[in-house]
Amino acid sequence: MSGPGTTYDYVIVGAGSAGCVLAARLTEDPDVRVALIEAGGPDAAQEIHIPAAFPALLKTAVDWDFDTEPEPALGGRRLNLPRGRVLGGSSSLNAMIYVRGNPADYDAWARAGAEGWSWRDVLPYFLRAEDNERGAGPHHATGGPLTVSDGRSNHPLAQAFLRAAEEAGHPRNPDFNGPTQLGVGPYQLTQRNGLRCSAAVAYLHPALERPNLTLLAGTTALRVAFEGERAVGVEVAGTGAPHLVRAEREVILCAGAYLTPRLLMLSGVGPAAALTAMGLPVRADLPVGQGLQDHYMALINFRTDQQSLLGVATEENAALLQTQGRGPLTSNVGEAGGFFKSSPERQLPDIQLHMAPAIFHQEGLGPVSEHGWSWGPCVLAPVSRGAVALRSPDPTAAPRIAHRYLSEPEDRDCIVAGLRLALEIAAQPSARAVTTGPFDVPDSDSDADLLAFARQAGQTLFHPTSTCAIGAVTDPALRVLGTEALRVVDASVFPAVPRGNTNAPVIMAAEKAADLIRGAQSPEKTQDQEALR
Template identity: 70%
Template sequence: MNTYDYVVVGAGSAGCVLAARLSEDPGTRVALIEAGGADTAQDIHVPAAFSRLFKSDLDWDLDSEPEPGIGGRRAYLPRGKVLGGCSSINAMIYIRGNRADYDGWAAAGAEGWSYDDVLPYFRRSEDNTRGADAFHGTGGPLTVSDSRSNHPLVTSFVEAAVKAGHPRNDDFNGGSQLGVGPYQLTQRDGLRCSTSVAFLHPALERPNLTVVTGARADRVVIENGRATGVEVTRDSGTEVITAGREVILSAGAYGSPKLLMLSGIGPAAALTALGIEVVADLPVGEGLQDHYMTMLNFRTDTESLMTAASPDNAALLQGEGRGPLTSNVGEAGGFFHSRDGLTAPDLQFHMAPVLFHQEGLGAVTEHGFAFGPCVLAPTSRGRVTLRSDRPDAAPRITHNYLTTDEDRAALVAGIRIALDIAAQAPAAEVITGPYDVPDSDSDADLLAWAQRSGMTLYHPTSTCAIGPVVDPRLRVHGVEGLRVVDASVFPSVPRANTNAPTVMAAEQAADLIKGAAR
């Protein structure tokens, strides 16, 4: 059967949530389309192995165009091509963002997306092992837990940061985001808890849910101004999967705008130049935002995660759900102000008890650790455009990292904070030398180092934003029966690792869609 009530494109962080929630109604037929395959690879579920998934067949393995703000380098952009999407290949950090993010969205016209509006959806999805309170939920599908690794190098970083004058914070999703501490993770019994594991797997036996893997979505079929289905290509050929009620795009901040533009929804002049008939002239692909991160790498004599993949540690993981292989690598971090007068943090730190360099692709041949800041509230804006009208062609992606004075100043200030933390005991006591750090503490050297060594923090958003492209109910302007539900709809990138906000958005969207069907 190729006809369903809802056709969801992309079985990632949002798509798995939507498919599970919409198929709760046994009278509703749901199809979930995914270009990748099943999430059965062992490295998906071993938390410390996540970087082994980079540039594998589970990764879309995208690259940006030459980025003008970082010396013309192309940025490597991993994205999950597997059930669970990026939640199957990410570092599992559970951060919601700041109240100011969501209240800012609502104030700018995103009705229903204030902090008080979205908090119930965060809580609904969550099963926090610490228990329920005003900020946290229990009983939801998504397990949120403390790290079972607790690496001593991470403890050294947190203690050094506190000694440098930063407050300890054991709950970045509570009353205050500022300070340093360990991250909570989307893990269950020490293993990855992706949205596929949490939401999709329990729903797979429902007869009204069909999951189609190995299927590339080529375009949305639009008839008389209404989305009626999705044209997909797989080994058996090209076919149309028909949607009786709605088509929902959950292909991410790069994939959803690409698919809209291939379907004739986007900047009219650009589409016409590629011979694509214009259905709706909208600024699809504009407003791209991301968190640009730098990681200072230091050598150490303390055993790092480099030696985590031992038979003993594998037995610990498999038998007891603990040990170094449960590490998400970015075990701790913090939120900071780069300057006085800010009402919300503009810097976020991540700390890894292992060397993490060359965009996470560098070989680890000696013990070390890495930590550093990202620009949390960037003012730089990029875009996603089509390379051609071919569905199998990767889009052109330009983030314009560090192209504003504000972003450059914030990152330089963040690197200074990192150097100050590194100079404090006990971090200073475990450092045996630099591995990849700035040449000096001058502004020029700090910026030059950031431009040559920085990388994405894997948080692209805002290319199909509420306002310009979709309404607050996530319906695409000018086309009936078509929504976008993923991080591309965020009006701005949250002050957060974006997986938790994406799950929240899908939870709210499921209610919006169900309400529209009644």
Template identity: 65%
Template sequence: MYDYIIVGAGSAGCVLAARLSEDPDVRVLLIEAGPADDAQEIHVPAAFAKLFRTKYDWDYLSEPEPGLEGRRRYLPRGRMLGGSSSMNAMIYIRGNRRDYDSWAAAGADGWAWNDVLPYFLRSENHHAGASAWHGAGGPLPVNPGRSRNPLVDAFLAAAQEAGHPFNPDFNGPEQDGVGYYELTQHDGLRCSTAVAYLRPAIERPNLSVLTGVQCTRVLLDGERAVGVEVDRDGATQELRCEREVVLSAGAYNSPQLLMLSGIGVADELAALGITPKVNLPVGENLQDHPHLAVVHLTDAESLLTAETPENLRLLETEGRGPLTSNAGEGGGFFRTADGLDAPDVQIHAVPAMFHQEGLGAATDHAFHIGAVLLAPTSRGKVTLRSTLPSAKPRILHNYLSTAEDRATAVRALRLVMEIVGQPALSKYRRADFLTPQSDSDADLLAYARRELQTLYHPTSTCAIGPVVDPELRVHGVVGLRVVDASVMPTVVRGNTNAPTIMIAERAADLIRGAVPADV
């Protein structure tokens, strides 16, 4: 018997397990379906794409996407301790303050920018020390990257030639501009939430961690969650708790578990033979950051040759060099239309031949400039494929399903091509590898429909308001919360790992009934 059972040891789950187990009088169980984070490729930053379609990846695939002419898209998600923080590009971005203020304005009380900033600061150990914008002494190291490829320098110079200002800190007073990304790394190695939060807490006698154990449903006694059912070594087992069950399984798996437990759209559950217990729009409102990139061949050194004995020695002895690269070393935030109150496009500059959704082989030196739609208006849905918990859910993102997103995609690609065409970067172009046929609207949209992929930021399928209340409690169920990116009412403008960690930090206070942190 435990006090709290947390399902999913990812970006949020590791934070919650560490924070809740700070109280020696509570018993915390953390359950992870995947293995421990013990592969070298997890910790070497430049190697993260080698984890795709391995045992460390849930390896999802979207349904045929109508906006992409029926193409399906690969959707990797971390399946190990640390979750996707063990398989991401480590970019530390909080989003824009307008994101959080809009959440609060829509009814998410306590989630405005001034409410959440203290939790960002609490989590952070910033290389420059404490300030109005950054925290020091927190579990999560935030440091400059230790790989500065000249191709990324050239991108930043080209962006400034095109009229975009340099921004030394995307998490400071202004988000707009171009610069180098700060990363969740320590001594050049990945610092996932498993490393930053769970590892220091794992020896506590009141914290238990199970790996290789898949949760199959939440156990309900009337209107109260009393535990979970799991598949452990092929056998079904029930695990009970006295206080709360917390789902931190991510924007695809948390809704799947709720639906398997009878919490979801009643008619859809009944059609599958599941007795509906609470009628909620679980799985709806799915959002993501669509990603559009161009790739050019170059004669300059790229990450193609990163894996040399010399670079391995650099990593092991000095914690620097190409193997510390997070791929997207630099980039920026842009407004591509008049009248916008915040950026609508983000760019990642990658000194490598990153193509075919990260699954294509790198065969030549190249650079990849990718644009992201930061505030998409398209909405997708996660539904059950089967009542078998082992069945992968149906995931439809509905990419480019709105006129607004199609127009933004065209502007985003045009922005990328304009920057690539500046003298500082164009001199590195040997040949086109993956580019639109022309800069006409029709060709840019056709290219977007063909090449669009995820930037790995699914959110909002258990959103505050429709599915959970502002304290992240599932409507209609006592003792059940969701704490992960799925509770975001809308996806934030930027990479989602830091906001997910913030959500878990704040949720720990909500669960403990602590006084909210103050700026």
């Protein structure tokens, strides 16, 4: 048990994806003592483990339920920003899509100064994490903690979407983590036997059986404690009086792209002028919170006379899920999609589509009382950057989050091109055959109407990154510049958001960080994997 005077080798803040990986990997050494601090509670709610139920988790006790500041390019709208406040973090709330990003993303990181983070460097860590039901090969691995499987729902509306996309001229791609990202297909998922395989399921729960791992759930990290430049622990509040959880070796922040910068700034690590204005000490003057990125998404919704995911929460389907690991409750909602280039001249995809066999509107919070289906683009390689700042010196105050979505013309052009692409798919015979009318769509396919729709209907794709980026706030070993014994391991260290869903990259980064912390060698690369360069 933790209490005043309790000391560990490593103190980790945040039991999200990265924190779960690190807690598991570092405690593989029985002589290492680890404390894992998590503000939320256990991942016990059945809606966490039933894939199709995840939208019901939004704005509940397991969601931090943040909002943006008024977004200037979106007419002053405040967007909802769900984040997991529970064991597993956002991997306990997400749509379970397993996408690594494009190899070029990581090579660009390395060229920009993130030494050791090229595709060649990170691929072994993706593979070490993975247990893919398709088997091992040059692009995939088996035997890792994280189960990756093909979707078991295979909803007829998802199949209709894929047929329509092919009719629109887009090739079928059986593996977005294979030789190419381009094309359309079903997503692979972090599921095990049809149930969610979160980072808590894959990494943390098995590790909790070890006596050298202490989980401090329901505990809020207030600030990092320093002696000189060295981080020596974390001040926490939970049950009982606030106290210090001491770290002999390192403090490791894994609280995510919104909360890690908040904790750093509360601890005196951040922009000096902003900290001084808040009456906080300045230990290291760094651009903490700057560079925020995310994938901005806009979905079009249509009515259908087909059975959607509406009404599938029946006892029969629950029994099918529990006994056979199949049926509509295994749906991750975003079952299919694809990657596209907005123009032939582009070398890399800049649009990603997600498709749901259900109406998904008003940021996933709107009421649904009829059958429908939806799909739409996100800006896959955004230029727009935002920031996270403190709202007050109170460590319980939500951070001030300004994404500045669509603030750059390139991003506006991209979302317009993506919506036009989505409407072209809707016009194909396979889509028209099961569509009975519009539910929430642009007024026309003109640039002005498409952009107006994007501004009004768009939302986060739940992929915030880059607020403690390598080269600006952290070094390539993820150590916080200007400090000692303090590291950041989560999506905030990404120099830019990858081209794809971000959970797999976060798990990769934590696997790599575990080796950096332990001084271990990178997993060996096979000749087949070397050939992927």
